[in-house]
Amino acid sequence: MTFPDRIERTVKLNRPPGDVWSALTTADGLSAWFGERATIELRPGGAASMTFAGGMTVEMRVERVEEPNVFAYTWRLPDLPDADPRRTHVEFTLEPDQEGTVLHVVETGFAQLPLDTRSETYDAHSQGWSRELAELADHLDGA
Numbered sequence: 001m002t003f004p005d006r007i008e009r010t011v012k013l014n015r016p017p018g019d020v021w022s023a024l025t026t027a028d029g030l031s032a033w034f035g036e037r038a039t040i041e042l043r044p045g046g047a048a049s050m051t052f053a054g055g056m057t058v059e060m061r062v063e064r065v066e067e068p069n070v071f072a073y074t075w076r077l078p079d080l081p082d083a084d085p086r087r088t089h090v091e092f093t094l095e096p097d098q099e100g101t102v103l104h105v106v107e108t109g110f111a112q113l114p115l116d117t118r119s120e121t122y123d124a125h126s127q128g129w130s131r132e133l134a135e136l137a138d139h140l141d142g143a
Contacts, residue, residue: 002111002123003110003111003118003119004110004111004122005108005109005110005111006106006107006108006110007105007106007107007110007122007129008073008104008105009104009105009127009129009130009133009135010102010104010105010135011097011102011103011105011133011136012097012100012101012102012104013100013101013102013103013136013137013140014100014137014140014141015098015100015101015140015141016100016101017069017094017095017101018068018095019101019125019140020100020101020103020136020140021067021068021071021094022107023091023136023139024071025040025065025067025071026040026042027039027096030050031045031054032139033051033132033135033139033140034050034132034135034136034138034140035050035051035053036051036052036053037050038050038143039050040060040062040064040075041067042062042063042065042073044062044063044064044065045064046061046062047058047059047061047062047071047105048060048061050075050076051130056078058072058075058076058077058078059075059076059095060073060075060076061073061074061075061087063089063091069083069093070091070092070093070094071092072089072090072091072092073086073088073089073090073091073092074089074090074109075087075088075125077113077121079117079121080113080114086109086112086113087103088107088108088109088110089107089108089109090106090107091105091106091107092104092105093106095100102118103133104131107125107129110122110125115132128142132138
């Protein structure tokens with residue numbers, strides 16, 4: 001049996017794509033729902049970082065910016081050494097619909113991780129996306 005390499009989530013949001021785009025691609029937007037503090041240079045190859053509750057900071061690299069439909073980044077996994085080149089890839093796809101926006105999120109790259117941490121990392125990210133997307137919906141509903 002092969003290990004799953006991707007996590008996929010889809011959520012319907014009651015806000016227009018422009019509002020969702022801002023929540024995903026700006027430091028203020030990301031800080032409001034995803035982490036405590038964020039930085040982002042919104043261009044392919046741009047640097048970004050996310051500091052979560054408890055002080056853990058994760059470095060990211062912007063990979064795709066196709067406003068207002070596709071945004072993607074790679075991020076370093078905190079349980080790997082700083083110099084380790086392995087990253088997972090996260091891609092957001094926004095589709096307008098009658099009530100707002102359908103957001104698809106796909107994170108890939110788990111099969112490359114060390115065997116001793118692969119399952120735990122996959123499970124943490126799988127649960128994390130469910131939680132974080134609910135926080136995004138709550139944030140946008142309150143906007």
